[in-house]
Amino acid sequence: MTAAVQHSLPPPPAVPVPRLPAESRFPVAVIEHALDARASNASPSTGTNGHRAALFSAAVRRLSSSIPARFAAVALLMALIVFGIVSIRRADIDVAGLRARLFDSRTLAPPPAPVIASPSPLPEPPAPAATPAVPARDPRLPTAYGVYAESSAQLFELQQLAGRVPDARVAISAAITKPSDTRLPDGRVKFIVFQRESAADLFETVEVRIVARVRQATSFDPSGKPVVSNEDEAWVIRNISIPCRAAPLKSDPQMFEITPRDPDLQFPAGRYALVVKGRAFDFSVGGQVTDKRQCLERLVAVNGTFYSECQKP
Secondary structure, eight states: OHHHHHHHSOOOOOOOOOOOOGGGSOOHHHHHHHHHHHHHHSOGGGHHHHHHHHHHHHHHHHHHHHHHHHHHHHHHHHHHHHHHHHHHHHHHHHHHHHHHHHHHHHHHSOOOOOOOOOOOOOOOOOOOOOOOOOOOOOTTSOSSSEEEEEETTEEEEOEEOSSOOOOTTOSBOOOBOSOOSOEESSSOOEEEEEOSSOHHHHTSSEEEEEEEEEEEEEEEOTTSOEEEEEOTTOEEEEEEEEEEEEEEOSSOTTOEEEEESSTTOOOOSEEEEEEETTEEEEEEEOSOOOOGGGEEEEEEETTEEEEEEOSOO
């Protein structure tokens, strides 16, 4: 009866075991030894107490076996929480410092200079071709077409005589009754021709002919007596020529300069004609005539007319 009552009773409630820090707990082996000794000493009549002791021993064993693992887990969790908090604070500090540094660098650093693309260099224009220097025009050169004579740094225009100059095989031309309109101061003469004709045709032959004055003429009356008369206003072109040469002027290629082939030649006083392409341009050189070629005497006979140079010009 007593045993049945005892077995029908509910088990006693579990006694809470206070959690002690690791350093205040007894070693598990000591606690187990004490519980085993107590259970061996208990009598059979005290079954209830023995059962309670067995339960308490099992609880203690379970508790003692799970406490270190729980404590380690709790400690690890706390360590992770603390590490996370510290990391977040440090990250906040680093982010704030980085923002401050960025703000300072933006406010203090000057704005970057705009990059301007340098224009591509233009190709250099070709250098203009060097033009030959044109010599300065001589103010003494003519400005109108014509034939001119230059003497004593002066320019004189020559007048053309009527008719054409006879061939050099003809000794005397027809008589010229008009005096010369152009009188040069000295015999150092050069000529300038400024005309439209081409040089090939214009200067085929260039020469200066002597225009002699016919001082007197002798004729015969019906009885055969000579009659001498003075003819002061008659000239003829002789076949005596002074050769010349022509060359274009450097300052103006349209003009040609004519000079005697003998550079030291000086025309004696008298009358002359510049012959250009069969045309005679008249001029005279001032001074006393001493050249016999400048004076002629004419003899008119039954069989023709004859000319001879004067004994004294």
